[in-house]
Amino acid sequence: MLKILGAVLVITAATLSGWIQARQYANRPTQIRKLILALRRLQTEIMYGFTPLPDALQRIGEQSGDPIKSIFTGASTDMNPPFNRTAQDSLQAAIESNWKYTAMKAAEKDVLNQLSFTLGTSDRKDQLGHIATAVRQLESEEAAAREEQNRYEKMFKSLGLLCGAFIVILFY
Amino acid sequence: MMYNPKNDYTFSIYEKEGLGGTPMDQSWLTVFPDNLRVLLAKLPPSLYAGLEEVRIREGRPLEVNAGGRYYFVTPEGGMTREPGAAFIPGKQDGNRLLDLITNHSLYTMEEELRKGFITIAGGHRIGLAGRTVLSGGKVEHLRDISGFNIRIAREIRGIADPMMPHLLDFKQHSVFHTLILSPPQHGKTTLIRDLARQISSGTWGHSEAKWPGLKVAVIDERSEIAGSKRGVPSFDVGPRTDVMDGCPKAEGIMMMIRSMSPDVLIVDEVGRPEDAEALAEALHAGVRVIATAHGSSIEDLASRPALSKLFEASFFQMYAVVRRSERGMAFRLWDGKRRRVQDPEWKGREDYA
Numbered sequence: 001m002l003k004i005l006g007a008v009l010v011i012t013a014a015t016l017s018g019w020i021q022a023r024q025y026a027n028r029p030t031q032i033r034k035l036i037l038a039l040r041r042l043q044t045e046i047m048y049g050f051t052p053l054p055d056a057l058q059r060i061g062e063q064s065g066d067p068i069k070s071i072f073t074g075a076s077t078d079m080n081p082p083f084n085r086t087a088q089d090s091l092q093a094a095i096e097s098n099w100k101y102t103a104m105k106a107a108e109k110d111v112l113n114q115l116s117f118t119l120g121t122s123d124r125k126d127q128l129g130h131i132a133t134a135v136r137q138l139e140s141e142e143a144a145a146r147e148e149q150n151r152y153e154k155m156f157k158s159l160g161l162l163c164g165a166f167i168v169i170l171f172y
Numbered sequence: 173m174m175y176n177p178k179n180d181y182t183f184s185i186y187e188k189e190g191l192g193g194t195p196m197d198q199s200w201l202t203v204f205p206d207n208l209r210v211l212l213a214k215l216p217p218s219l220y221a222g223l224e225e226v227r228i229r230e231g232r233p234l235e236v237n238a239g240g241r242y243y244f245v246t247p248e249g250g251m252t253r254e255p256g257a258a259f260i261p262g263k264q265d266g267n268r269l270l271d272l273i274t275n276h277s278l279y280t281m282e283e284e285l286r287k288g289f290i291t292i293a294g295g296h297r298i299g300l301a302g303r304t305v306l307s308g309g310k311v312e313h314l315r316d317i318s319g320f321n322i323r324i325a326r327e328i329r330g331i332a333d334p335m336m337p338h339l340l341d342f343k344q345h346s347v348f349h350t351l352i353l354s355p356p357q358h359g360k361t362t363l364i365r366d367l368a369r370q371i372s373s374g375t376w377g378h379s380e381a382k383w384p385g386l387k388v389a390v391i392d393e394r395s396e397i398a399g400s401k402r403g404v405p406s407f408d409v410g411p412r413t414d415v416m417d418g419c420p421k422a423e424g425i426m427m428m429i430r431s432m433s434p435d436v437l438i439v440d441e442v443g444r445p446e447d448a449e450a451l452a453e454a455l456h457a458g459v460r461v462i463a464t465a466h467g468s469s470i471e472d473l474a475s476r477p478a479l480s481k482l483f484e485a486s487f488f489q490m491y492a493v494v495r496r497s498e499r500g501m502a503f504r505l506w507d508g509k510r511r512r513v514q515d516p517e518w519k520g521r522e523d524y525a
Binding site for chain 2: 046050051052053054056079081084086087088090119120121122123124126127
């Protein structure tokens with residue numbers, strides 16, 4: 001009886017870890033897509049709204065779901081009084097502290113960090129150019145992430161279950 | 173002139189503050205990056221109270237101006253006249269300062285950059301110098317900004333007290349059309365801000381002037397007079413005052429006349445031909461006008477192409493030349509026919525205090 005309980009536990013644990021891994025692969029492209037949409041909205045805010053950067057980041061943060069939300073709203077909070085940090089510092093700090101809650105990888109982080117160097121420091125045309133570049137880079141990352149998702153998502157799902165079964169068979 | 177002034181024509185701003193005038197507004201300090209803010213906060217309090225300008229030039233000494241004198245600031249927060257001993261702000265400092273001044277959004281300041289200055293909350297004006305980008309021969313943008321001049325705006329209530337009684341039009345129960353002349357940095361804006369407040373609240377400073385306050389319209393192109401933040405004045409410009417913030421003067425004058433039915437219009441730094449035209453329009457529309465212009469004497473006016481037209485047609489009923497010395501503010505008055513308004517006490521004070 002105890003043996004069966006143990007076997008069930010092992011199989012559930014293995015299946016769950018497989019599912020979590022698979023979810024990471026499934027979440028990454030969706031989050032990149034959300035990030036791209038957020039940057040597109042930022043483009044609109046800058047181009048047509050003349051919205052100051054802290055307000056714009058706050059607004060697009062509120063429109064996007066977590067975990068992207070906390071990156072933008074965190075940066076916006078740091079820029080406003082009483083912190084008054086520069087746009088670059090605030091954005092980089094927000095990325096650093098919130099990145100672990102996302103499914104995204106180092107490549108996307110680099111893109112955002114690159115963007116933080118120029119955000120808010122030049123005229124509109126220049127800003128739009130930089131955001132467009134970031135969006136293009138993210139789009140190529142998104143395509144790669146989708147490919148990985150197709151390849152590994154199902155595999156990890158079944159792999160978890162199979163690993164569990166394997167361990168159970170081995171010890172039974 | 174019925175008014176016989178007993179008070180001194182020179183008027184010390186520092187004295188006024190000592191008497192419990194407006195407390196020193198420190199909002200301008202928030203735009204500085206931490207290291208510069210710490211440095212400026214270490215300046216001696218006596219200097220700090222009279223601080224007028226902070227100048228930051230990339231790779232050159234940090235300079236402060238107070239009471240008409242200049243000092244360099246040492247890395248320890250002391251003062252020196254020796255450029256070599258002074259703190260030298262670097263590129264990083266300039267970039268951070270620009271980021272904070274523009275609220276991290278240089279792209280919202282394109283118009284301001286074209287004009288060469290940004291007004292921050294509290295009405296403080298920050299002049300910028302850098303490399304211009306031209307488009308079709310006109311300045312389109314300013315880049316590589318490396319020079320900053322933070323002009324600290326100060327509200328000095330009562331600075332207009334000595335002048336106010338001279339500007340009263342007893343027949344019309346209003347004020348005269350007045351042009352105030354002074355070189356830059358001599359307190360024009362502070363003066364007309366207080367005039368706006370007094371006209372609007374009806375404190376005429378004269379025992380026989382008993383009519384109530386008038387509707388005042390301020391065209392505040394550079395957001396300096398009212399220091400508006402999100403459309404609401406941060407300085408006291410009076411209870412019956414409307415402010416058109418950030419509006420080109422010529423258009424603003426017409427908009428205000430059409431929409432806000434002002435009794436008195438107040439504009440700062442007229443000088444372009446279209447300003448003069450709009451002013452002429454206002455002067456004929458039955459609205460009293462108080463305007464300021466750069467200049468050091470009324471003779472200068474005739475030689476300014478845009479203003480000479482107004483001057484020659486004797487639109488203005490009163491001219492005031494304002495000058496500030498180390499002791500305070502002094503002014504001289506001329507009437508519309510360019511005769512000096514003489515008072516018995518005026519003699520002996522010819523040389524501006």
